[in-house]
Amino acid sequence: MAGVLLDMDGTLLDTEVIYLSSTMAAMNSLGYPDAMEICHAMIGIPGPECEAMLLSRYGPQFSISGFNREFVIHRDRLLEQGLPLKPGASELIDALADAQIPRAVVTSSSRKTAERHLTLAGIRSRIEMVVTRDDVSRGKPAPDLYLLAAERLSLAPQSCLAIEDSTPGISAAHAAGIAAIMVPDILQPTADTRQMCAAVLPDLMAVLALLRTQGFLPGRVLQAD
Known part of the structure; x- marks a missing residue:
């Protein structure tokens, strides 16, 4: 070695528990409450690929900018705790x-x-x-x-x-x-x-x-x- x-x-x-919680919160905010499966599928995947997965799953009407905005809000709130x-x-x-x-x-x-x-x-x-x-x-x-x-x-x-x-x-x-x-x-x-x-x-x-x-x-x- x-x-x-x-x-x-x-x-x-x-951090993964923070990311998963923030992803679920963002999806709930956008009106996608049953998103646990795709949220689990995105664990360990880079951000751009995650965005492509979301668009593939939900179509071009899915708001990537809205998702990212809500994700960051929830993530930063959790990170304030350490x-x-x-x-x-x-x-x-x-x-x-x-x-x-x-x-x-x-x-x-x-x-x-x-x-x-x-x-x-x-x-x-x-x-x-x-x-x-x-x-x-x-x-x-x-x-x-x-x-x-x-x-x-x-x-x-x-x-x-x-x-x-x-x-x-x-x-x-x-x-x-x-x-x-x-x-x-x-x-x-x-x-x-x-x-x-x-x-x-x-x-x-x-x-x-x-x-x-x-x-x-x-x-x-x-x-x-």
Whole structure:
């Protein structure tokens, strides 16, 4: 394991629940109360692709500008309450830094959003590199983001490990030839998604314990009595 590539939303930051709640609120505001299925389908998908999905589902009369306006209103209201890290995020980042393992955040968010949210969460200074949807022509589930992150770290994709929470992210890492660990957030993996994973674990503390057990990271592994 020469480098670790970390998804942001739902993996490091506990933002997916905020995004899902804001998406549902926006859809309700526009008069689409039965939108849970498409809201779940948009998890882990870049914004422009989500807009295309909404237009495909509801037709050209769907107001993208109205949706985005309502989404931002609800999102910013929730973010005022703070931007929490997922359990184990800080410990994993510190362990990777202490072991001098190159690391990058690989996110479907825009550069502006990624920089803002990582800073609000207090971990931007501990991340070597951030690769966003603004850096590539195709977002997840295409492999472009992961291939670019490995290239910028001067690493072969096959020597990297990806950590993801969603099927689009796992698909992107798999297509790039990168082994991936999934830590599911809102949605559990399907059987097909599980086949693309090196492991499916409950949280980032379990990821850290696995990396120590396998000898990729130094440190004591706590044993249950």
